[in-house]
Amino acid sequence: MASMLYNKMGLIPKQKPIRVMIMGQPGVGKTALLVRFVTKRFIGDYDSNLEKMYMYQVTMDSETVNFEILDTAAYIQYKSCNMEMNMRWADVFILVYSITDKCSFDDCSRLKFLINYNKKKRRLSTKEHLSDVPVILVGNKIDQQYDRMVTYADGKKRSQELGCVAFHEISVREDVDQAYEVFKEAYTCWKSMSYKNPKLKRSSSDNGAEAFFNSASRFISWPLVFGESAGSSSSRSEDTPEFRARASTEGHVQWRK
Numbered sequence: 458m459a460s461m462l463y464n465k466m467g468l469i470p471k472q473k474p475i476r477v478m479i480m481g482q483p484g485v486g487k488t489a490l491l492v493r494f495v496t497k498r499f500i501g502d503y504d505s506n507l508e509k510m511y512m513y514q515v516t517m518d519s520e521t522v523n524f525e526i527l528d529t530a531a532y533i534q535y536k537s538c539n540m541e542m543n544m545r546w547a548d549v550f551i552l553v554y555s556i557t558d559k560c561s562f563d564d565c566s567r568l569k570f571l572i573n574y575n576k577k578k579r580r581l582s583t584k585e586h587l588s589d590v591p592v593i594l595v596g597n598k599i600d601q602q603y604d605r606m607v608t609y610a611d612g613k614k615r616s617q618e619l620g621c622v623a624f625h626e627i628s629v630r631e632d633v634d635q636a637y638e639v640f641k642e643a644y645t646c647w648k649s650m651s652y653k654n655p656k657l658k659r660s661s662s663d664n665g666a667e668a669f670f671n672s673a674s675r676f677i678s679w680p681l682v683f684g685e686s687a688g689s690s691s692s693r694s695e696d697t698p699e700f701r702a703r704a705s706t707e708g709h710v711q712w713r714k
């Protein structure tokens with residue numbers, strides 16, 4: 458009843474966004490994954506020197522979900538002093554490696570360690586457990602079977618060893634649904650985490666991270682807002698004309714200046 462009234466007045470309460478951070482070595486397909494999710498398109502090449510922040514609204518399980526997705530530029534991951542802030546900002550992490558690149562696979566262990574380390578302060582203050590940090594391990598490029606260096610079994614085993622909440626093998630190039638499922642999983646984890654701990658609030662240190670993130674992002678990235686009208690997943694790209702103007706299957710994505 459209250460929501461109907463809100464709707465009539467045009468005052469729809471804003472859903473709390475789910476904040477997702479995508480990490481992984483250069484060239485594993487981080488940008489390709491999120492662009493696939495947002496636009497359904499596979500775009501060949503991207504500017505890898507940009508750290509990009511996306512806001513995207515989508516319907517999942519008949520619910521409106523607001524994603525805020527940070528696509529970390531690999532070179533910034535290793536140099537940036539704000540990496541710690543970015544990690545504290547995120548609710549869910551997607552760790553990507555390429556099944557054709559053993560180094561990128563091994564590096565996921567280091568990244569998982571960093572995530573745990575940076576979340577530790579918050580966990581100590583809120584008495585949450587590290588196992589509550591949802592990290593999804595994703596092996597990309599399974600269309601390149603002949604160049605495979607990491608088996609499915611190895612990926613699955615590593616995911617369990619690292620305490621990841623889920624493991625996916627995907628081809629961003631070949632399968633749009635697989636890309637979608639990764640983000641759906643992120644949403645499911647985030648939702649069950651919120652149910653388990655309904656009082657889960659961002660700690661003051663995380664609010665600090667947010668403030669820092671927002672101010673820093675003005676210099677390193679620009680938010681792009683895309684939306685999806687309620688409906689089937691097949692309409693996703695049709696409802697994002699602004700992005701479509703920027704993205705093509707041949708060209709680069711252009712970023713707002």
Ligand SMILES: Nc1nc2c(ncn2[C@@H]2O[C@H](COP(=O)(O)OP(=O)(O)OP(=O)(O)O)[C@@H](O)[C@H]2O)c(=O)[nH]1
Pocket residue numbers: 481482483484485486487488489490500501502503504505506529530531532597598599600601627628629630631
């Ligand atoms: N064969 C194949 N190539 C892919 C796939 N996903 C991405 N690529 C290619 O891999 C290359 C790197 O993709 P990006 O999305 O730029 O990778 P990234 O991890 O964002 O790289 P950085 O921005 O340097 O960190 C591009 O040439 C993509 O076209 C896939 O599923 N299969």
